[in-house]
Amino acid sequence: MGNCLHAKKIADLVRVVDVHDVFDTSWMARLFESNVHYAIRAANEPRVFKPFLKGFVAAHCGVPIIVAAADAEARHYLGDDYPFVVENLSLGSVRQHIELFADQYATLTWKSALERLREIAAQSNRRHVEEELRVVLDAIW
16 A cells, blocks of 8 residues: 555545555455556655556456556556556546546447557466566577
8 A cells, every 4th residue: 555646545436455464465366356456656766666567467357457657667568548547646636537437437448448458468478478488598598
């Protein structure tokens, strides 16, 4: 919950899955309960790299994700035409985007976002990653 921007102030719109205990993995089953994932983070140290892991999780859960426009890695994987990107990270703007997403549920826009996440899931499935790792290992040994 510490990385989630506006977590307490959007709790009426989203269900936050808190991962506060590294020894308790029961939260993992809850990732499949939602029809969207929210990956807007609080400001980070500029030199700290935060990979797009939430995007890969959303992809493998089969749901779209709401991301910040400033998240370069998210934009890299999702593309510039991905519809659920928030430019202005003020609380009002974020709440408005969550509500807009709810209005888009099961529309063509939502389905196009979901298709992009399906592509990411295919690019990061076990077989594909194993094949890429094999190529790297073959190249260095």
